Amino acid sequence: MRGLVTLPSSASVADVCTVLDEDGGVIVEDMVSQEVMDALWHDLAPFLDQTPFGEPGFSGPLTRRCCALMAKSLHAAAFLTQPHFYGAARYFLEEDYKFLLAEKTVTTTSSVQLSVTQAIQIWPGEAEQVLHRDDHLHHRHHPGPDSQIQTLFAACDFTEENGATRVIPGSHLWDDERIPRPEDAVPVVMKRGAGLIYRGGTYHCGGANRSDAPRTALAFSIARGYLRQEENQYLVVPRETVMKYPREVRDLLGYKVCEPFCGWVEMQDTSIVLEQDDFTVAAARNLF
Ligand SMILES: O=C(O)CCC(=O)C(=O)O
Ligand SMILES: [Fe+2]
Numbered sequence: 001m002r003g004l005v006t007l008p009s010s011a012s013v014a015d016v017c018t019v020l021d022e023d024g025g026v027i028v029e030d031m032v033s034q035e036v037m038d039a040l041w042h043d044l045a046p047f048l049d050q051t052p053f054g055e056p057g058f059s060g061p062l063t064r065r066c067c068a069l070m071a072k073s074l075h076a077a078a079f080l081t082q083p084h085f086y087g088a089a090r091y092f093l094e095e096d097y098k099f100l101l102a103e104k105t106v107t108t109t110s111s112v113q114l115s116v117t118q119a120i121q122i123w124p125g126e127a128e129q130v131l132h133r134d135d136h137l138h139h140r141h142h143p144g145p146d147s148q149i150q151t152l153f154a155a156c157d158f159t160e161e162n163g164a165t166r167v168i169p170g171s172h173l174w175d176d177e178r179i180p181r182p183e184d185a186v187p188v189v190m191k192r193g194a195g196l197i198y199r200g201g202t203y204h205c206g207g208a209n210r211s212d213a214p215r216t217a218l219a220f221s222i223a224r225g226y227l228r229q230e231e232n233q234y235l236v237v238p239r240e241t242v243m244k245y246p247r248e249v250r251d252l253l254g255y256k257v258c259e260p261f262c263g264w265v266e267m268q269d270t271s272i273v274l275e276q277d278d279f280t281v282a283a284a285r286n287l288f
Helices: 013-023 034-050 076-080 083-093 134-138 239-244 247-253 280-284
Strands: 025-028 063-067 096-101 104-109 112-122 148-154 195-199 215-224
Touching: 013 025, 013 083, 013 195, 034 063, 034 076, 034 112, 076 083, 076 112, 076 215, 076 247, 083 112, 083 148, 083 195, 083 215, 112 148, 112 247, 134 148
Parallel strands: none
Antiparallel strands: 025 195, 063 112, 096 104, 112 215, 148 195, 148 215
16 A cells, blocks of 8 residues: 655645545645744643543543644644645635526535644554544535545654554545455654645544654644534634634634525624624625
């Protein structure tokens, strides 16, 4: 079984998408700079230190999962909008949709939104996770349209020994009956600052950590805007924090209607809740 393709950071979004089409996953070097990684780590480390281990089974009894990264560090925005990741997510998930209304064809384009943020820290002695597809959360059938694109950014070097994520190349094309075998998976060996971008239907798992130091991934997923977010960004990111982000990031947090009309508030664009303290009075100017 051959390994995943590794692209340099000079690769274009089109290069990334070409590999994702074929393999379902791709490693991109230097997706974020060491400075950005350091800055996020500085904000996150105190929370990670307090995060308890998970349960036996999927979450892992020697794995810490620290969530709500957009609330814990403003530097998380650089990961969410990292050009290869964000560009690939838009390529696979933004889609024109045509429907008939009053005998006319209306064309609308779906937007994307942030779905999950999580630091996944696998400690020495943790066993290999079960191979799985992340997009079961959206009740996907395979092969079929993607619901999400995810990136695992390496917060330390990933080696086969320390629990590098394992991926089955091409498994996003498998049907729902085919059973994934551990021997079909390859390790995602990459340097700190690199990332694994993969499709929601690609089989993967956290590796067993046989080293003497923890391995940390920073997981971010982007989903179609008309699906429910995996991690509820409205509830975990306080309004004051949302206000500190630029407009594009607020949109990704969910403060934007997904066309034609998913997620409105008082029949207004969702952003009205950030712009007006009393948004109910604006209901006279309807969005549609
Ligand atoms: O930590 C990893 O390498 C992958 C974890 C994972 O895939 C998950 O928990 O869904
Ligand atoms: Fe996963």
